[in-house]
Amino acid sequence: xVQLHQWGTGLLKPSETLSLTCAVYGGPFNAYHWTWIRQSxxxxxxxxxxxxxxxxxxxxxxxxxxxxxxxxxxxxxxxxTLTSVTAAxxxxxxxxxxxxxxxxxxxxxxxxxxx
Amino acid sequence: xxxxxxxxxxxxAPGQRVTISCTGSTSNIGAGYDVHWYQxxxxxxxxxxxxxNTNRPPGVPDRFSGSKSxxxxxxxxxxxxxxxEGDYYxxxxxxxVSGEVFGGxxxxxxx
Numbered sequence: 001x002v003q004l005h006q007w008g009t010g011l012l013k014p015s016e017t018l019s020l021t022c023a024v025y026g027g028p029f030n031a032y033h034w035t036w037i038r039q040s041x042x043x044x045x046x047x048x049x050x051x052x053x054x055x056x057x058x059x060x061x062x063x064x065x066x067x068x069x070x071x072x073x074x075x076x077x078x079x080x081t082l083t084s085v086t087a088a089x090x091x092x093x094x095x096x097x098x099x100x101x102x103x104x105x106x107x108x109x110x111x112x113x114x115x
Numbered sequence: 116x117x118x119x120x121x122x123x124x125x126x127x128a129p130g131q132r133v134t135i136s137c138t139g140s141t142s143n144i145g146a147g148y149d150v151h152w153y154q155x156x157x158x159x160x161x162x163x164x165x166x167x168n169t170n171r172p173p174g175v176p177d178r179f180s181g182s183k184s185x186x187x188x189x190x191x192x193x194x195x196x197x198x199x200e201g202d203y204y205x206x207x208x209x210x211x212v213s214g215e216v217f218g219g220x221x222x223x224x225x226x
Contacts, residue, residue: 035215044117045153045161045204047215058214094160098215101151101167101206105160 002027004106006095008080012113018082022095022106023075029053033098034078036069038091039108046091050098051078085113118143119205119218126224132193135221137205138186143216145186148208152181152190155220156201164203165190192223200225 008020035050096102152165165181
């Protein structure tokens with residue numbers, strides 16, 4: 001059974017950089033793409049990007065230019081960096097495994113951006 | 116505004132059957148991409164409910180079923196139970212985003 005555990009900074013000021021990490025346990029790391037999805041308060045889900053074990057990335061145009069997703073195959077970890085955050089980036093951020101659909105999810109990390 | 120359109124809410128009495136629609140376009144569902152469904156109970160992460168249009172992961176009751184036709188898909192829930200209350204999201208791939216898109220979500224209320 002694949003389990004995902006994520007962590008990172010929960011409170012940021014505008015213009016700062018969001019940084020989250022997701023560790024993958026119990027599964028074939030190389031068998032999946034690894035995805036970041038966010039959910040703004042009271043709103044729906046938004047795919048923001050993904051990466052495979054080779055480092056091939058796709059990003060949502062809504063965050064392209066500010067986002068970097070990286071992978072550490074030696075630690076089975078995936079990281080998300082989002083620069084120049086604003087209040088619009090306030091959301092619960094989830095990491096998830098992907099094979100066209102999102103089978104396994106992390107517990108979610110609330111990131112709040114406020115001055 | 117979401118790329119995939121879902122009704123904001125549906126409701127039904129215990130034991131009844133409800134359906135949730137997911138309408139897309141020729142850049143996603145209509146282009147032949149599969150549709151997947153997620154259930155999000157209050158305060159929890161989404162959970163995969165239906166994948167590749169009609170398939171249930173292990174542990175998902177057969178009260179949940181999915182279908183797809185043309186530019187739309189549907190999730191049906193029969194034998195409604197109080198524990199089914201929550202939000203439901205559809206998801207597919209979209210060529211204009213070159214990535215994944217979700218519906219806006221449907222809140223299910225069991226009366």
